[in-house]
Amino acid sequence: MLIRELKDTDFDDMVETYFSFYAEVEADPSFGLLPFHQRPTKEEEHKWLSETLRDVGSGNSMIRVAEVGSHVMGWCDVRRARLGSPIDHRGVLGICIWKEFRSRGVGTALMREVLEKCRGKFEIVELSVLASNPRAFKLYKRFGFKEIGVLPEAVKRSGVYIDERLMYLKL
Ligand SMILES: CC(C)(COP(=O)(O)OP(=O)(O)OC[C@H]1O[C@@H](n2cnc3c(N)ncnc32)[C@H](O)[C@@H]1OP(=O)(O)O)[C@@H](O)C(=O)NCCC(=O)NCCS
Numbered sequence: 001m002l003i004r005e006l007k008d009t010d011f012d013d014m015v016e017t018y019f020s021f022y023a024e025v026e027a028d029p030s031f032g033l034l035p036f037h038q039r040p041t042k043e044e045e046h047k048w049l050s051e052t053l054r055d056v057g058s059g060n061s062m063i064r065v066a067e068v069g070s071h072v073m074g075w076c077d078v079r080r081a082r083l084g085s086p087i088d089h090r091g092v093l094g095i096c097i098w099k100e101f102r103s104r105g106v107g108t109a110l111m112r113e114v115l116e117k118c119r120g121k122f123e124i125v126e127l128s129v130l131a132s133n134p135r136a137f138k139l140y141k142r143f144g145f146k147e148i149g150v151l152p153e154a155v156k157r158s159g160v161y162i163d164e165r166l167m168y169l170k171l
Contacts, residue, residue: 014049032133061080074110125169143169
């Protein structure tokens with residue numbers, strides 16, 4: 001496995017991974033990610049990823065991808081909270097791994113690299129994790145994230161409410 005910077009040739013793999021989450025939500029409404037109700041088009045996803053690359057260039061995003069067997073199987077990013085405002089010292093972290101490669105240390109390797117690169121760029125990294133996602137919660141705790149509160153019934157999916165745990169790391 002290789003942890004490396006994002007390239008525009010990774011976009012197809014990443015879109016495929018993102019689209020696979022719809023099937024996971026369908027199979028398990030407590031699944032830890034929150035894709036849009038309306039599935040975006042491949043073109044919209046490419047545009048969004050191009051913007052991510054641009055934001056990396058301007059220092060407003062940090063992202064690393066995990067490559068396994070010449071394909072991107074997951075990524076972790078930190079995006080600056082509302083640029084040009086008094087909250088832009090904060091970064092919001094997101095992470096996801098293709099189903100078959102979870103619980104093999106890929107998330108740990110991605111987080112280690114991304115958080116290291118965030119030092120000096122962001123002062124605070126924040127995230128939210130569903131109460132139904134103990135694997136992600138354990139990962140974040142291991143990197144020193146503190147739970148600072150719970151938003152009760154923050155997510156409603158298939159009629160089921162799920163609490164959201166808010167977490168914070170001071171770099
Ligand atoms: C959450 C996610 C990013 C973690 O990445 P990963 O590669 O699976 O994580 P790792 O293998 O590096 O570490 C996971 C840890 O959780 C543990 N774990 C696995 N299943 C668990 C469970 N059901 N409950 C508690 N801990 C669990 C593992 O043992 C491991 O800890 P260890 O290294 O001390 O043994 C990944 O599983 C994923 O993409 N999940 C779906 C998307 C998602 O939930 N994203 C996060 C949204 S907040």
